[in-house]
Amino acid sequence: MSASASHAQTVVKPRWRIKPEDRATFFFLLPIMVVFVVLTLVPLLSSIYYSLTDYNGFNPEYSIVGLKNYATIFTEAELLHSLGFTLLFAISTTILITVLALPLAVTLNKAFYGRSVARSLFFFLGVPAQAIIGLIWRQIFSPMKSGIINQVLDLFTIPPIPWTSDDHWAQFCVIFVGVWMGTGWHATLYLAYMQAIPADLYEQSLIDGANSRQQFFHITLPQLVPCVVVSTFLIMTGNLKIYDLPYTLTAGGPRNATMTITQAILLRGTGQSQYGVGSALAVVFTIVCLLLVTVQQLVAGAVQRRFE
Template sequence: MPTNSTQRLRFSDYFFLSPWVITLILFWLFPIVASLFLSFTDYRLLAGSYSFVGFDNFAQLLQDAAFTKAIGNTFIFTIGTLPFTTCFAILLAIFLNGRLPLKTFFQSVYFFPSMVSLVVVALIFTSLYARGGYIQLLCGLVGAPYPQEGFLFSTATALAAVMAMDIWMATGYYMLLFLAALQSIPNELYEAARLDGASAWRQFRVITLPHLKPMLLFIVVLNSIKSFQIFVEVFVMTKGGPLNSTNTMVYFVYEEGLQKFNIGYGAAAANILFAIIAIVSWLELKLIKDKTA
């Protein structure tokens, strides 16, 4: 039953809400509507005038090799990082949840990379990935093949290098979230299972995994939204090169909209990206509902 506290708006509430509503309209809703509007025009920043072109921008985008390449790369990036980040994060969380001295210290250390500015991390790895840099030395030590010219200068390895950095950086953050989910599992469940003589693997499958599921799906949604928007890494490390092999959707939008000022075209690309993110998140959210219902 709605108590006294679940009630209609009071006078003061308008003041409470107004900062959000005002900034929302000015800085978010207006730009979203404007960008939708722009994507149906041929607006170029320097041209001044513009006209409506219907779905021309969208049609042209689908034939633009650079754009389809960017979509492909973005999907590769997301699909190629998300499972690894998630798995490493779960493993680390389980590891930390067990018996271990200095637990909080290690937890903090693992989390540290995701606290640092992405620009800084990208600068560090640009150096690490360079010709003759430490990663190449490491590859040499273990006998792994590597591109002479440096990881970021080879079409075969540039995207993978950016992805590896991203996994390294993000794992700690998601680990922390998994750890939280783990710690919310009542210990009695494990004790009961042990009394029944369940193996560790069975305990994991029957108790741990089901309890992790809501968090798992939450993280999958969060992580995929973030991954689809990858930009800073590309801007700092590769500028989309070599040969578009690290060109991602947001970077494409940036290039079209803010480098070449084809605003209508760029806006259309941005909206396609938006639609993809919305669909993927919706699918994932639906999955959450089904699984947790």
């Protein structure tokens, strides 16, 4: 055997090679990665840096203050309350919308006169902007005697209710409108997913003598688990950053009872020129969101594995 042939046999091919499909995937993801870095990662790192300073947003001269801004967050009741109400709103609306949207989707999936109109009406509830919805419901929930609901109550000699002028009633109003807006949209999402459930499963269950309740819990609900996971994730992430609805409905009042964390960040960072405190509040809120969404995904994954 010649030396050249022996050398050819001993050449070791590289173990890895970039496949054409991997290269194409990289170039498809590259714009998304650039947008993520520019619009998310860079602002987040900037917020972390400014949260350690006394920067007021205008004066280019500032100094490092360490964790002083974080100490301010955990010692001021107003900021802690805004974080607490945001979590209350996000968690309660996620639970209530899911509980109401599932049976609503099952109902809209049945054949009845005017079904298409009913589907459109429920879907339309989530179409207008949250700011517009907040302004409309602000008139409906007006604590004055001239408020729409209080006028209806007056017909039954019921005294007016201080809807948006009482702490607890105001929180109820914001959560109620949030659920009212989201239920129809997510019911439509469930309804679209229900169209993919094979009809043979229901026909076989009818032969076996299953009633509507048994069909829902043993066929519909297990088949909808992936959709429930997506729906709850969308509700949770969307309502954690809520701003328009509470601001236009109650302006964060009364006595900051319905102030959300996003409103508090803007108020401190821009309105009161405490950019460092606002940045620290944004960092804390980001960490809380990551923890909450992680827990939500773990619970959703456990439920999904349970129905597999």
